[in-house]
Structures are given as structure tokens and as C-alpha cells.
Amino acid sequence: MTVPRRPDSFDEELLNEDLAEVETELTDDQRLDRIRGELDRAFNLLRDVRRGVTVFGSARLGPGTPEYALARELGRRLAVDVRATVVTGGGPGLMEAANRGAHEAGGRSVGLLIDLPFETHSNEYLDLAIDFHYFFTRKVSFVRYSGAFVALPGGYGTMDELFEVLCLVQTRKIRRYPIVLHGSAYWGGLVTWLRERMMADGLISPEDDDLFHVTDDLDQVVAICNEAADARDAGGPGDAHGALGG
Numbered sequence: 001m002t003v004p005r006r007p008d009s010f011d012e013e014l015l016n017e018d019l020a021e022v023e024t025e026l027t028d029d030q031r032l033d034r035i036r037g038e039l040d041r042a043f044n045l046l047r048d049v050r051r052g053v054t055v056f057g058s059a060r061l062g063p064g065t066p067e068y069a070l071a072r073e074l075g076r077r078l079a080v081d082v083r084a085t086v087v088t089g090g091g092p093g094l095m096e097a098a099n100r101g102a103h104e105a106g107g108r109s110v111g112l113l114i115d116l117p118f119e120t121h122s123n124e125y126l127d128l129a130i131d132f133h134y135f136f137t138r139k140v141s142f143v144r145y146s147g148a149f150v151a152l153p154g155g156y157g158t159m160d161e162l163f164e165v166l167c168l169v170q171t172r173k174i175r176r177y178p179i180v181l182h183g184s185a186y187w188g189g190l191v192t193w194l195r196e197r198m199m200a201d202g203l204i205s206p207e208d209d210d211l212f213h214v215t216d217d218l219d220q221v222v223a224i225c226n227e228a229a230d231a232r233d234a235g236g237p238g239d240a241h242g243a244l245g246g
């Protein structure tokens with residue numbers, strides 16, 4: 001007979017409690033309380049975020065890479081020229097670079113950290129760091145407190161976040177938030193595939209091609225994020241995060 005082991009993560013406890021090898025720790029009510037608690041804490045801590053711009057990007061491209069230098073400059077420009085709160089996953093690599101650029105420029109720098117089963121560290125350039133156990137509660141928080149998204153080169157994590165936002169906009173679950181893919185050399189192959197395979201096969205519509213911008217021009221990224229932040233300041237859903245919305 002299998003002796004059940006303790007779940008390795010909150011996710012395994014939630015998603016794999018039906019497996020004989022994984023011990024059932026909680027009832028569904030307790031699981032829902034845990035999820036609610038995570039969202040509750042994030043909502044409270046992020047309540048006063050204004051002009052949020054989320055930057056997604058690789059955990060693996062560290063200092064010394066051109067991408068890191070670019071992401072650091074992006075963070076600086078967002079802080080200075082957009083007066084943005086720069087939000088990232090709070091980890092190493094391009095997340096660190098964007099937070100660093102914002103922090104060094106005197107801007108506000110936020111990290112929504114994810115608890116992973118392997119050793120990882122938050123970067124040292126955060127004014128506010130919030131820990132999440134679940135990717136899904138964390139993704140809700142990225143979207144709720146941002147008016148624009150910038151995706152830098154990255155792997156599965158970046159793709160997950162990018163396509164979450166694209167899908168929300170495509171299905172009109174949320175209004176049109178600008179989504180900028182910075183780095184045409186990196187994103188070009190994916191965009192070609194989206195057009196020549198996904199769109200050609202009819203799996204996305206021609207107008208879905210307009211849901212994101214691809215650019216190498218930081219001035220354009222800044223202009224797009226500024227416009228989005230101004231629009232949100234002028235009465236977008238960001239207004240509801242304080243006393244009005246609760």
C-alpha cells in the first residue's frame with residue numbers, strides 16, 4: 001500500500017489531492033480560505049498602486065547581458081517618463097533589471113514573488129514585495145494593478161503571463177490594455193508563427209494581430225505606457241482600488 005506523502009506545494013495540495021501518493025491536508029473550504037487570504041493580502045498591499053506597468057521577462061538573463069541593460073533602462077524610463085509603478089515577478093534576471101532601473105531612478109518598484117519548489121531569490125530593488133503560493137492569484141494581481149504590459153525575452157513563465165493577458169483582452173474579459181513585445185529579433189519568430197500558422201489556419205482572427213505591438217524603440221514603449229496610465233488615471237478601473245471599490 002502507498003504511504004501518502006505530504007504535498008510538495010500548495011498547488012499539489014490543491015490540484016493533486018486525489019492522487020493516492022499525496023496526503024489530503026485540507027478540506028475544500030480550507031483551500032478556498034487559503035486562496036481568499038492570498039488575494040485579500042495582495043489587494044490590501046497593492047491598493048494604492050497607481051500608473052502600474054508590469055514588465056514580464058526571463059529569470060535567467062542576468063547582469064552583463066544586453067537584455068539586462070535594456071530592461072534596466074526600461075525600468076528607469078518607466079519611472080521617470082511615465083511616473084509608473086514598475087511591477088515585475090520580483091525575481092532575478094530581467095525582473096531584477098526592470099525593478100533596478102525604476103528603484104535607482106527613485107520610482108516605485110514592486111515584486112509579486114512566486115513560491116517555487118526550488119531555491120530562488122527576490123531581487124534587492126523592491127519597495128514592496130508580496131509572496132504568492134499560486135500563479136493564478138498572482139496573475140490576477142498583475143492584471144488588476146497594471147494599465148499596460150511589456151514583455152521582454154523570456155521562457156515559459158514569460159509566455160504564460162503574456163498569453164494570459166492576450167487571452168483576457170482577446171475575449172474582452174478586460175478592456176484593451178496595451179501589450180508591448182520589446183525585441184523584434186526575439187519575438188519575430190513567434191509573431192511569424194502566429195500569423196502564418198495560427199491565423200492562416202483560422203485559429204485566431206486577423207484583428208487579433210492588433211492586440212499587441214512589437215517594437216525595438218523604448219520611446220514607443222514609453223509613449224504607449226504613458227497613454228495607458230493617463231487613461232487609467234482619468235477614470236479607468238484603477239480608480240476602484242481604493243475607498244470606492246473595496
Ligand SMILES: C/C(=C\CNc1ncnc2c1ncn2[C@@H]1O[C@H](COP(=O)(O)O)[C@@H](O)[C@H]1O)CO
Pocket residue numbers: 055056057058059060088089090091092095112113114116119120121153154155156157158159161
Ligand atoms: C528560474 C530561477 C528563478 C525563478 N524565480 C522567479 N521569481 C519570480 N518570478 C519568476 C521566477 N521564475 C519565473 N518567474 C515568472 O515568470 C517570468 C519569467 O519566467 P521565464 O521562464 O524565465 O521567462 C517572469 O515574468 C516571472 O513573473 C533561477 O534561474
